[in-house]
Amino acid sequence: MSQRIVREPSGRGSVTSRALSVLDTFEPGREHQTLSDISRRAGLPVATAHRLISELVDWGGLERKGKHYSVGQRIWALGHLAVMQKSLTGVAAPHMQDVLFITQNVVNLFVPEDNDVLLVERMSGSLVKVPFRRVGEKVSYNGSAGGKVLLAYAPDSVVEAVLESPARYTKKTLVSPGEIKRESRRVREQGFATSMEETAEGHYGLAVPITIGDGRVVAAIGVVTLAGPAPVGTVVPVLRIAARAIGRQLTLDDGGVWSV
Incomplete structure (x- = not known):
């Protein structure tokens, strides 16, 4: 170098x-x-x-x-604001619609914000019930599937803050530092995260990272199901196709330069 x-x-x-x-x-x-x-x-x-x-x-x-x-975390957070300024939701929306059409599940888009993750977009159809969370709400990294994805690639300062005071939503929420660390390793190894009634009873999540050209994870896209966990073998490939398309478009925007 x-x-x-x-x-x-x-x-x-x-x-x-x-x-x-x-x-x-x-x-x-x-x-x-x-x-x-x-x-x-x-x-x-x-x-x-x-x-x-x-x-x-x-x-x-x-x-x-x-x-x-x-x-530090401040620079990292400012970088994610740059993503938002370039209309991440506008880029992601068509691909989220594809996921909704194929899976018939509520589709979420999360980005990091300070020591939480922010739900910036959500799509649901007439065949699914009213979503549990609304756009603009925050949730702890250790609760949702999208949060777990972002935590797995977060700066050390964010990880330390989460481990110091993890939020508990249900009796199934991971709050032990050891469990959270093991979950982050598992997410990095398998490329997706799950949430089994960890933010609300009867709610199951599945999410994958959205990565831009230089390898940084800038968001997470996932689905929420109510009847039981989504089938990993069929839903994860759909999410990955959408995540790759979103990441590719963000990377190539503005004549090939994506400033994060």
């Missing part, structure tokens, strides 16, 4: 440009860096880099673990 050095002489430039030069040192393969790594790659004196890093940590743009720093 070629080393990228920010082109700014030490001591010059605005505070904003120097803070951006610190953030610019993070890239795939360099997700965790020490103070000296950042100082060298940003072309800044160690004292200046330390001051800027401290301010970014306080703001939430970076987080510290031991001697290493990584991109």
Whole structure:
């Protein structure tokens, strides 16, 4: 991997440009860096880099673990706002309609928002009952199938917050940190998540991730059933086709550039 050095002489430039030069040192393969790594790659004196890093940590743009720093939840959340500004729901709607037509199940679209997940779109037909949750409502990561999908790919700071105080909706909700961690590993391995009466009795969820071109998971699409769990073998392939189509369109939007 070629080393990228920010082109700014030490001591010059605005505070904003120097803070951006610190953030610019993070890239795939360099997700965790020490103070000296950042100082060298940003072309800044160690004292200046330390001051800027401290301010970014306080703001939430970076987080510290031991001697290493990584991109924080605040930057991650801002990235997802960019997705929303490019009308994720508009891109997803036709594909959600396809899922509804094929499965005859309520279809949900979730995105991360702070330490919860936000239901940004929902579709249901005349053959299904009134949905349990409304668009705009939040649910904890550890409750719904969509939340579990997003938790499996969330930053460490989000995972830690969920493990510290997991919400309980029913007696079947996973609240043990060990169980939640095992569930996240299972989601990453199998590529989908299930929820068995974990947000409400008689409600079953099944969801898959929506991934954009650089590999980041930006949303989750899933179905909710009431009579019993949806058949994984038939519904997951339908959800994956929809998720791939949505992710591909988001990635190719604006002439091939999707800024998240």
